[in-house]
Amino acid sequence: MQAIPAFDEMFGSGEGYDSRSPAGVTHAYRAIRQWLADSPPELMAARRAQAELFFRRIGITFAVYGDAQATERLIPFDIVPRIITRTEWTRLEKGLTQRVRALNLFLADIYGAQEILKAGILPAELVLMNPAYCLHMVGRTPPGGVWVHIAGIDLVRTGSDDFYVLEDNARTPSGVSYMLENREVMLKLVPELFDQVKVAPVETYPEKLLETLASVSPRKQRGSNPTCVLLTPGQFNSAFYEHSFLADKLGIELVEGSDLFVRDDIVFMRTTEGPQRVDVIYRRLDDDFIDPLVFNPTSMLGVPGLMAAYAAGNVTLANAVGTGIADDKAIYSYMPEIVRFYTGEEPILANVPTWRCREPEALMYVLDHLPELVVKEVDGSGGYGMLVGPHASKTTIAAFAAKLKANPEKFIAQPTLALSTCPTATDGGVAARHVDLRPFVLTGADGVRIVPGGLTRVAMTAGSLVVNSSQGGGTKDTWIIDG
Amino acid sequence: MLSRTAGNLYWIGRYLERADFTARLIEATQRLAALPSSYGGASNAWESALAAACQTDGFAATGLALDEHEVTEYLTLNAANSSSIRSCLEAARNNARAVRTAMTEEGWEAINTAWLEVSRYGTHLSSRETLAQLIEYVKHAIAAFDGANYRTMLRSDAFWFTNLGAAIERADNSARLLDVKYHLLLPRDEPVGGSLDYFQWTTILRTVSAMTAYRWVYNDSVKPWLVADLLICNRQIPRSLASCYDEILRHLDLLASHSGRRGPAHRLASTGHARLTGGNIDAIFASGLHEFLTQFIADNNRLGEAVAEQYLF
Helix, strand or coil, rough: CCCCCCCCCCCCCCCCCCCCCHHHHHHHHHHHHHHHHHHHHHHHHHHHHHHHHHHHHHHHHHHCCCCCCHHHHCCCEEEEEEEEHHHHHHHHHHHHHHEEEEEEEHHHHHHHCHHHHHHHCHHHHHHCCCCCCCCCCCCCHHHHHCCCCEEEEEEECCCCCCCCEEEEEEECCCCCCHHHHHHHHHHHCCCCHHHHEEEECCHHHHHHHHHHHHHHHCCCCCCCCEEEEEEECCCCCCCHHHHHHHHHHHCCEEEEEHEEEEEECCCEEEECCCEEECEEEEEECCCHHHHHCCCCCCCCCCCCCHHHHHHHHCCECCCCHHHHHHCHHHHHHHHHHHHHHHCCCCCCCEEEEECCCHHHHHHHHHHHHHHHHEEEEECCCCCCCCCCCCCHHHHHHHHHHHHHHHHHHEEEECCCCCCCEEEEEEEEEEEEEEEECEEEEEEEECEEEEECEEEEEECCCCCCCCCCCCCEEEEEEEEEEEE | EEHHHHHHHHHHHHHHHHHHHHHHHHHHHHHHHCCCCHHHCCCCCHHHHHHHHHCCCHEEEEEEECCCHHHHHHHHCCCCCCCCHHHHHHHHHHHHHHHHHHHCHHHHHHHHHHHHHHHHCCHHHHCHHHHHHHHHHHHHHHHHHHHHHHCCCCCCCHHHHHHHHHHHHHHHHHHHHHHHHHHHCCCCCCCCHHHHHHHHHHHHHHCCCCHHHHHHHHHHCEEEHHHHHHHHHCCCCCCCHHHHHHHHHHCCCHHHHHHHHCCCCHHHHHHHHHHHHHHHHHHHHCCCCCHHHHHHHHHHHHHHHHHHHHHHC
């Protein structure tokens, strides 16, 4: 794979990893650089083995371990933390808050007054004809007026001050359990490093999530807390361990569709002490499966009547139904306009420049520049079905061009961003690997909550820009540090 | 607690108890089958083992030969047999995985390890040595699970449901064992208590690991009515019916004290308990041991159904 010159978060641009001199090391990484220099290769190898052991144990605990295929599915963990300074983070936090506020206002608007369409900011058919636009939600307001309670915003960095939003995840974003586990493992692995570097804690995430869920309860009880549950598709779902981990940390029941039933538009769960009313459902089940009476009629995972109870305002679903339209990649390209329209402010976080292949001129440009672009399906995820031009062969590009010409409206294209690199422990010693960052943004009726941190994904293969875990990506602990 | 969680825990208890019983049954039957026929080494020892495990029909349907290898493979590793040791451990592990948050880390690890180890044996028994290893392993693994639960679980509904399932299953197994041996194995013209069936009865005692206990309790040679007394009425032997019902009643009471609600399961368990602790073995023999056991097994099943109904599994 050809290497793309990229901004390195430890050395800034310029200096390489061969350099042993501390000169040129960014302020943020000074302690890490020292720590790496003080750790002979054997010690690093021992730490990596120990980390793997911790994860195996956690893997056992979270039950992925045991199935023949699942044993291999331990996501690689890198023991070198990724550092972000408090100053950088403060800006990101503002940008994230602004962006998620805009996403929520956008959803309320397109399912409500549709001002943005009337103002001609984005083409009406792009919203109204979009498969992700959910007709059942038209004219509805979810309890507390919140649509995207939990958002995972994927950020990439290309320079010391340049962060871009690569993708908004507004449906059922996952990965937060890695953010929490990675920190636990690091605390066990290198306690001495935490003495030198003051790292903002992430362990309050479950608490903040619970507050967020409680704030949107449709029933305001006095003296007692609302009943929240986590709805999982079940133990065969690939993220089941995260569901069970979160339910455990939140202290709420982990339910499957069959544990819930609806009577008189009220949702109950079946308990040994009889039916218990449910107020808020943190669902990790896609829209399509939540209610066989309304959506996919063959779904065995959902709860018949749930949408009726939701429409009656007796239960809150987090995230709301129909949020998929907000993370549609075709809509994404309009995010700067969307942010300006609803907040009246300039977007703090930039979008990656995007060509919408549905537009003939854009399509022509994209076809002419395929070898230098990244082309994605508008409704794809997980790094599947995308073309990374600089890494693709001529035949692959030709085949992709044919696909693109056949269905241009299904694709967007972006320049190949040189994602920043971070020092990463590899079999051949510490080396630069490309990373991205997914912070989690919580929105309740009472405001936005963000824990300082997120999930750093790292492409473990040298030169690779694909960080998705399904494609061999790993994770790092993300440290927001003072100074 | 979610009813599904309670149901899963209850069935974890039952499956593991069944696996443990099957392991012990095979061990004791091997010993019996190895005896010369003049000592009661019945040629139908494996037939009776199948009957005691309630698998006569299932085995017959496979068309396999009724010999030690086929029967033991069927009872231990056969994946199509839903009550084989392998299937019991797999079901228990799947249940445990689904209710992972209701278990402790150690309890989960015990059950997960047991399944991983046993699945490593595949579905075919290669030799008697393998069988012996497997039996030993299963007994240890289930003891390890019980121990982990005993040491790490909160004394609350999750613990009680698991133990309740185990106690109901254990009562069923003991009653079946006694009934089958009593009925099937005694030659018709042989008076009960004749010298020939000594080994039959000691096989029962071995299956419930009560050989030594028998000596301590009765200080007597092995006599059928005393074995029956031990297995039915003796409250010191953990696998006796009376003991199982002590436990069933205790766990149901704890559940009731937790939720403040009693129901049909409590009434059935109390009735069953009273019958076992109030009766004596002479009266049971007088009215027919087989009739008593048949009735007991039916009542015990009804109790199982009542528990499921009452707690909405």
